[in-house]
Every structure is written in C-alpha cells, then in structure tokens.
Amino acid sequence: MGQILQVVFDALSLGSLYALAALGIALIFGVMKLVNFAHGDVIAFSVFALLWPSVDAVAIIFAGNLPWFLLIPFVLAIGAGLSVLSEIVVFRRFRRANPATMMIASFALGFVIRYFLLMLFSSRPKSISLLPALSQPVEIFGARIPLLQLITILITMAVLIGLTAFLRRTRFGLEMRAAAENFTMARMLGVRANRVIMGAFALSGALAAAIALILGSQTGTANIMMGANVMLMAFIATVIGGMGSLAGAVLAGFLLGAIATVMQTILPPDARAFRDAFVYGAVILVLIFRPQGILSARGTKERV
C-alpha cells in the first residue's frame, strides 16, 4: 500500500513538472505557432538569477537569501521578464516567418541564454540550498513523501485551476482563447495582438520560473543544462497532447510522468538505466495510433 502510494506521488510530482513545462510551451504555440526551445534555458536562467556571477563550485547566494514570500515572486518575475524580453527583442521580428524559422530562432536564443550563463557561472554545477525546509519528509498513509513533492503537486493543481479560471473568466483570457484558436481572425476583429502575445510569454516565463524553483529545491544544484531534460519532455508532451491544446499538454505531461515513474518501478534493475528509451518507445506508440495528438487543437489544422 505504502509503496503503491509512493509511486503514485512520484508519478504525480514528476508529471506536474512536465505538465507545467508543457503548458508554458503550448501557451506560446497557441498564439503564435512558435515552438519555443529557449523555454528550458529560461528555467536555468531563473535559478541563476538567485546567484552572484562566479565560477566557483560553491554558489554565492544573492537573491536566494530572500525570505520565501519575496523569493518566489522575485523568481517568477525574472522568468516572466526574460520571456517577455525575448518576445520583444527576438520573436516579434519573426511574426510573419514560417514556424520552422521561428523554431530555429528559438534554438539560437536558447544558446545565447545558455552561453551567457556559461560565461558568468561556468559549466560546473553549483550546490545551492533553495527553500531547504521543503526537503523534510511527511508521512501520508504509511508513505514517506518529501514535503516538496506534495507542494509541487498542490502548486500545479492551483496553477491549473487558476489558469482555467483566468482563461474562462477574464477579458484577457477571452482574447487569448480567441487568438489561440485563430490568431488572424482575432486580430481582424480588433483583439489587441501584441498584448495577447506578451501576456502569453509572461505566463509562459512565470511557469518556467516555477519549474526552476521546484527543480532547484529538489536537486539542490544549479546547472546551466538543468532545463534541457524537462524542456524535451515538455515538448514531447505538447506533441502528444495535440499541439496548441492546453488541456492536452497538461494531460500528456502527467501521462509522461506516470510512464516514466512506472517504468522506473517495473523495469528489471539492469534495464532501469535505459528507462528513457522505454518512455520514448511509448511516445512512438501513442503517435502511431493518434498522430494528431490526444486532444488535437483545431487551430493547427486550419491556419489562416
């Protein structure tokens, strides 16, 4: 019982991470058909924003010493700010470019951010102690769960509920839903395109920063490559979910988390090192049977 519960919590917390990241990618894809491969580097940047530049192995904490109620908004603002900045400086110039060109631009931007961090901090992972109180375990029905895992799941649920309410109930959400469905038509009807796109980038960046906080607390290290793996999984989740479908991206994020966790448990110990190969195998299977994704967004089929 305790062990099954452990697996369930592992799956949910890993899935939460993938779902948050996939949401960040799907939001931007929805409004401008851009697959933002710089998303993972925004995650890394948000963590490093807490440190002073140095090439030492021991991190020199700067904003990381803030109390949590200031630290969290600070990191979220950094993520949102960098994301909005990348829209203004880079992606705005590519509005009329085709999706492949935009994707290449996002790769390039990702490299710029990564090498900027490399320059300031070197490639050596740094140990940091971010919100250390969260690594204490709590006991639920005989399963010992790190408090952070529980909080990750709860935060993700809160973000999903909050985002749904935001999209359903606010004027900005209405404009964003319309723009995600058919951007050209929304603009023709007077929806403020720049505001909608900047809003999507801000939300996406804040989601990246939330992942940065979780990853930083979980692993206790800051690494310039820390966003890469999550980014890859999140990208796969948005594809499986049906590009542009927010609900699909979240669903697929949790699905990938579940598959990865279950593989980790049921695979024979010798095969566990190759867990990701099995996960990607499952991805291929899903795409063979549903090439359009689990929940495909209509907007991607009918581009104007």
Add this chain to the structure above:
Amino acid sequence: MSVLHADKVSVAFAGLKALAEVDLTVSSGQILGLIGPNGAGKTTLVNVLTGFQAPTSGAVLLDGAPLTGLKPHQLRRRGIARTFQGGRLFKDLPVLDNLEVTGVGLGQSRRSAIAEAEAMLDWIGIADLAPRIAGTLPYTDERRVAIGRALMGKPAFLLLDEPAAGMSAQESRDLAALIRRIAADMGCGVLLIEHNVGLVLDLCHDIVVLDSGAVIETGDPAAIRASEKVRHAYMGTAAETDLPILEAGLEVAE
C-alpha cells in the same frame, strides 16, 4: 444615412488585373447584390472594401472620406463589417464567446459585450445556441452565428460573402428574411455576394455584375434579368478568359 463607395478601384497582382476601375455604392438600409461568374473578382472587391487588400489604384470612401491605409479592424470600428465564406468562427469557443470577443475587440467592456451578444442572438432567433461550442454547429447555424458576430457593435455596413452557399431552398428563404430585417430594422447597408442568382434577384434593390474584374452591368433586378451581357457572361464565354489562379492568390487565404 451613410454611404460606402468604391471609386474606380483597380487591383493588379503581379501585373495581372483582378479588378479594373470598379465603381460601386452601398447606402444605409439598401441591399446591393454583387454577382458574377467564378473568378470575376467579387471576393477581391470585398477584400478591398474591408481593408484586407489595398487597391492598386482608386479608393474606398466612407461618406466621402477616403479610407486609404486603414487596417481591417480599424474599418470594422468605423462600421464596415463582413462575413467570410465558410463562417470562420472560433470553433473551440462557445457561440456567445464568439460574439463577446468581437464586442471586446471593438472596445466594449465585457459586461456590455455579453449583453449585446445575448441581445443579438435573441434578435436573430438563435438564443438557444449561446452555450454551444461553435465547431459543433450545423452549417446553417454556423452562418447565422457568423452574421450575428459581424453585426456586433451595430455596423453601418455589412458585407456578406456567399452566405447562402450550400443551403437548401427553405434555408435560403430564412436567410433572405434575416437579411431583409438587417437592412430594414437595423438600417444597415448590405452588400450581398452570392452565387444563388435567384436569391439576389429576389432580395436586392440594385445589382452589380462583375466579370473578369470589370463591372459589366448595374441596375435593378428587372434590368439585370433582361441584360444580354449578363446572360452572355453566365453562359460561360467570358469565363474562359478568367484568371482563377490570380483570384485565388488575392482571396483571403483559406
């Protein structure tokens, strides 16, 4: 009383003429028909009138003032609304939200946009469709919602691009009744592009016939019925000189 006027509008695409010095005038409360064979330039003309396509020469005037360089949403705010072939609703959004977002785009508050959207659906007689997801609607309802969306903000002019395409005789009659109400009750000037010539002859006060980008006839339904030139165009002799590739390039891409 408002007047929308195309003044010697020409559109050339890579040197090929899609429209050649087309004149056309719609006034408040009037239903003007625009007919012509495939590739005659009807949709191109609507695109020019609504700011989707800049004319190569000539101008579009609203109450005598030129509208040169204005974007579609700016023209929409000045009261020139249109529908598109095939409806083009936001398919994942409920019907009410489709109208609401249009009101918001026009600068209304959410509250007044919702109120107008509800009143509009009621006026058209499709209030019960409000919560339905637009993509699940049958064809004819989709068209009526698209017309409702175009009527948000009470535009002075409504340009309908083939609203009856694919409709049965009964559905076309219902549509005709709705268009009459739009002109008579709202005082909206309607430009109706339609392949169903019977509907146009029945509904319109005046008719403009385009062929190969040029106006070949204008007049009331009786005059159009009697016109030798119109008959000639529709018998297909002129259609062979059309440039369908050109026309496709200028239409708002599907």
